[in-house]
Amino acid sequence: TQLLEQSPQFLSIQEGENLTVYCNSSSVFSSLQWYRQEPGEGPVLLVTVVTGGEVKKLKRLTFQFGDARKDSSLHITAAQPGDTGLYLCAGALNGGSQGNLIFGKGTKLSVKP
Amino acid sequence: NAGVTQTPKFQVLKTGQSMTLQCAQDMNHEYMSWYRQDPGMGLRLIHYSVGAGITDQGEVPNGYNVSRSTTEDFPLRLLSAAPSQTSVYFCASSYGSGGGYEQYFGPGTRLTVT
Numbered sequence: 446t447q448l449l450e451q452s453p454q455f456l457s458i459q460e461g462e463n464l465t466v467y468c469n470s471s472s473v474f475s476s477l478q479w480y481r482q483e484p485g486e487g488p489v490l491l492v493t494v495v496t497g498g499e500v501k502k503l504k505r506l507t508f509q510f511g512d513a514r515k516d517s518s519l520h521i522t523a524a525q526p527g528d529t530g531l532y533l534c535a536g537a538l539n540g541g542s543q544g545n546l547i548f549g550k551g552t553k554l555s556v557k558p
Numbered sequence: 559n560a561g562v563t564q565t566p567k568f569q570v571l572k573t574g575q576s577m578t579l580q581c582a583q584d585m586n587h588e589y590m591s592w593y594r595q596d597p598g599m600g601l602r603l604i605h606y607s608v609g610a611g612i613t614d615q616g617e618v619p620n621g622y623n624v625s626r627s628t629t630e631d632f633p634l635r636l637l638s639a640a641p642s643q644t645s646v647y648f649c650a651s652s653y654g655s656g657g658g659y660e661q662y663f664g665p666g667t668r669l670t671v672t
Contacts, residue, residue: 475658476658476659478658478659478660478661480661480663485665485666486665486666487562487648487650487663487664487665487666488601488648488661488663489663490660490661490662493658493660495658533600533601535601535661537658537659546603546659546661548593548600548601548602549600550598550599550600551600
């Protein structure tokens with residue numbers, strides 16, 4: 446079974462702090478996606494990274510794809526309570542199909558005012 | 559554009575009962591999938607479809623059936639509910655490889671089997 450490991454599993458921080466969430470695998474991915482899920486709702490796509498070394502920014506969120514396309518990170522600057530949620534990464538295996546999209550177990554982020 | 563819709567939002571079943579979870583999308587996506595989400599287990603793929611008339615098994619298909627007669631609809635059938643099927647079920651659609659398999663999720667169905 447292919448695995449996508451996310452760390453940390455839980456993160457509780459104060460408003461204004463910075464944080465980084467990691468997504469690691471031994472497999473090579475053709476693309477990697479990050480989702481945010483709020484309680485009682487479905488995950489919502491934040492970003493897709495495709496090229497090794499790629500960096501994408503979404504306001505205070507910075508996403509990076511590893512050079513070897515096996516890992517990714519999500520960095521949040523000056524976290525806000527509205528950033529609270531479950532962050533999921535998902536990788537599409539190289540040459541794979543819909544059935545080869547692998548999700549990590551998620552990082553549950555709580556940002557306290 | 560409603561996106562991906564799922565019904566019902568909540569459901570309680572007794573062991574052995576059957577039911578169908580409905581899913582529809584209005585984005586003309588070829589790919590549709592069913593996932594279950596359990597604490598500590600993340601999202602696991604149950605079944606998926608790459609187009610009308612074509613379905614395939616995912617990681618955890620046992621106890622579930624699917625069919626895809628139209629592009630828009632992808633119902634999930636529980637044949638004989640078991641307590642182990644207590645979970646939150648998400649339907650998702652995507653453009654497939656052309657869109658990097660980016661998933662558009664529905665709001666979910668919370669199922670409890672007693």
